[in-house]
Amino acid sequence: MIKKLRVAAYARVSTDKDDQANSLDNQRNYFTDYITRHEGWQLVNVFYDEGISGTQTKKRKGFMEMIAEAEAGEIDLIITKEVSRFARNTVDTLSYTRELKKIGVGVIFTLDNIDTRQSDGEFRLTIMASIAQEESRKTSERVKWGQRRQMEKGVVFGRDLLGYTVKDGNLYINEEEAEIVRAIFHKYTNEGKGTHIIARELQEEGMRPKRIALWSNVVILRVLRNEKYVGDLMQKKTITPDYLTHKKKYNRGEEGMVYIKEHHEPIISRDLWERTQEELQRRSPSEEQKSKYSNRYWCSGKLFCAECGRRYVSRLRKREDGSVSKTWRCIAAAHHGRKKQDADGKDIGCDNTSVNEESLKTCMNYCISLIQSEREGLKKEILEEINCIRKKQNQKLDVQKLEKQIAQIELKKTKAIDLMLGGVISKEDLQNQTEWYNDKLEHLNKEFLDAKCRDKLENSQTDAMEQYIMALDDIMNLQGDNELIYNEVLDRIDLHKNNVLDVWLKEIPVGIRLKIRTSGRRASYKTEILETDFIEKQ
Structure with missing residues (x-):
């Protein structure tokens, strides 16, 4: 008995209910008829993706399932209507058909009359795939042009946001969430509270942000800077420069934005909005201040917790003799204490220990001297x-x-x-x-x-x-104040539990792992280096 050829079909179907020509049932019937007309063929399955762009195969679940079954030896032949249905990316089209051909699986494009098993199949496929890709580019340009015209008319593109629901291209106030928006603006501008304090208060009051678990200063700032809350609409804040990858990026002037004043019903008054923007500007540090604070401490922004990946922040403590001791602690531990779960079951806090600044300086001195002594070797x-x-x-x-x-x-x-x-x-x-x-x-x-x-x-x-x-x-040649030298040569320090530190110096391809022991308290703080190892950068 002659073994039948196991044939699979692939279709990309439209989500438009009126598009009957490309409906899944019609395509199933089409492929079933096509296969039954060929003696020795049997239909394995019809794989399909619904309403997904053909420019990115990785996002098409049905397509990737079909490829996996072919690689597992369960398919001998794949049929699809057109090259544009298979993929609109020339590289993907050729890459997948070549890989399939290597494992003995051919692809037939019925309407384009292309069979990759034939000698001229790849040549003809390249031409058709290039045409499909160019058509995809033109379609992308037409869609962009159409969307911009719609934006200029005031049609809203995007999803719901805190305080507003987007429906049929319009913004409607969600009154329950709008109260949270009003509270944020009031706390910041009228009460003079900072964004960190506002975030903590909202969390303690049981208010929840939209789509994320916890409030943060970044989320608060986004609310305070969002023009939609005063009734204005700005669109094209993000763009999609590459029609093949569909990856979005912030619009940094590559395309003109669309701004419409008094577009919809506001949540806050124009007066409160303007005072808030002035307050944001007033509290925002100047470039000179940013430079000042970013360089305030030699290790600012260079200490990281090896347990949770968060930054270390400085904490000042006053000693009994009146002097000040500076320690560095994981920001997760500083905000939430030891590691635990919050009311939503999310892990917060950190169990990593703090480290005294004097210990860090001792480690830096040791590492620099170690590198200097080993320099010639x-x-x-x-x-x-x-x-x-x-x-x-x-x-x-x-x-x-x-x-x-x-x-x-x-x-x-x-x-x-x-x-x-x-x-x-x-x-x-x-x-x-x-x-x-x-x-x-x-x-x-x-x-x-x-x-x-x-x-x-x-x-x-x-x-x-x-x-x-x-x-x-x-x-070897660095001279001057020690902290300036530390800042100049230090790339980062990763702090582990049990007083283990990984010190990474700039341009040096290996790190130095130190095991330290600290003793003494208050003014008589002492640090000993117990173990030293060179470690490779991962």
């Missing part, structure tokens, strides 16, 4: 490594030679077409010759890419090592 090892890399570079394949060989093959392909058009060779001879040229080009292109990647990697390794040597010399 480290430089010697690095120079030897650089010499080894350069020897490899001298022995590598000649990239220019490969480029020349590729160009020669491409020229021969062109000449072969001319010979066929001139009647010197047959179409069949051309196809055979072209296949040979393509195999040769694939091999040469792989060698060329490998050589370029290796060249790039080795050059970057050499550059990194040369920068390492310069960094070692810089550490």
Whole structure:
């Protein structure tokens, strides 16, 4: 008994109920009829995705399930109507059909009359996929143009936000949430409270933000700066520059924004809005102040908790003798204490310990002296490594030679077409010759890419090592105030439990892990280095 060919079908169906031509039932019937007309075929399944763009295959669940079953050996052949239904990204189309072909699975595009199992299938597929991709680009441009015209007319694009519901392109006040918005503006502008305090008060009062679990100063600031609450509408704050990836980014002037004043019913008055913006401006630090506070402490923004990944913040404590002791603590522990769960079951707090600033300075002094004492030995090892890399570079394949060989093959392909058009060779001879040229080009292109990647990697390794040597010399030559030196050479410190610190210096490709012990209290604080290890950067 002859084994039947296991055939799967793929369809992208419209979410528009009026689009009967592309409905799932119609496409099932179409594929069932198509397959039953071929003796020796049996339908395995009809995979489909509903209302999803064809430019990104990774987001199409049905498509990826079909590919997985094909790779598992459960499908012999895939049929789909058009290239544009399979994928509108040329790279994805060719990549997936090639991978399928390697495992013996062909793809037939019924309306485009393309079968990837045939010798000219890939050539014709490339043309059709490029056309589909260009059509996708044009469609994207048309959609963008249409959306902008709609925005200019006042149609709202986007989802609900705190205080408003979006329905049929209009904003409607959600009165229950609007009270929270009014409270935020009142607390900030009329009561003079800070964003951190407002966030804490709202959390304690049992009020919940929209779509996230906890209030934060960032969420409060977004509310205070959102023009929708005064009745104005600004759109195109984010844009999608690449129609293939669909990734959004903030609009930094690449496209003009659409601003409509007094567009909808406001939640707060114009007077409160303007006073709030003035207050935000007044409290916002100037560039000079930002620089001042960002450099206020030598390790500001450079200490991280290795347990929860959060930053360490400074805390000042007054000693009995009147002097001030500075310690650094994980911000999660500073805000919420030891690790626990809140009312919503979310983990808050941190069990990591605090560290005294004097201990950090002791560790920095030790690390700098360690690097200085090991400098010559480290430089010697690095120079030897650089010499080894350069020897490899001298022995590598000649990239220019490969480029020349590729160009020669491409020229021969062109000449072969001319010979066929001139009647010197047959179409069949051309196809055979072209296949040979393509195999040769694939091999040469792989060698060329490998050589370029290796060249790039080795050059970057050499550059990194040369920068390492310069960094070692810089550490030796640093003079002046200790804290200025620490700030200059420190990249970051990761703090673990049990008094273990990973110190990373700028431009140095290894870190220094220290185990310390602290003793004494108040004014007589002492730190000992118990263990030292070099660790590699992950």
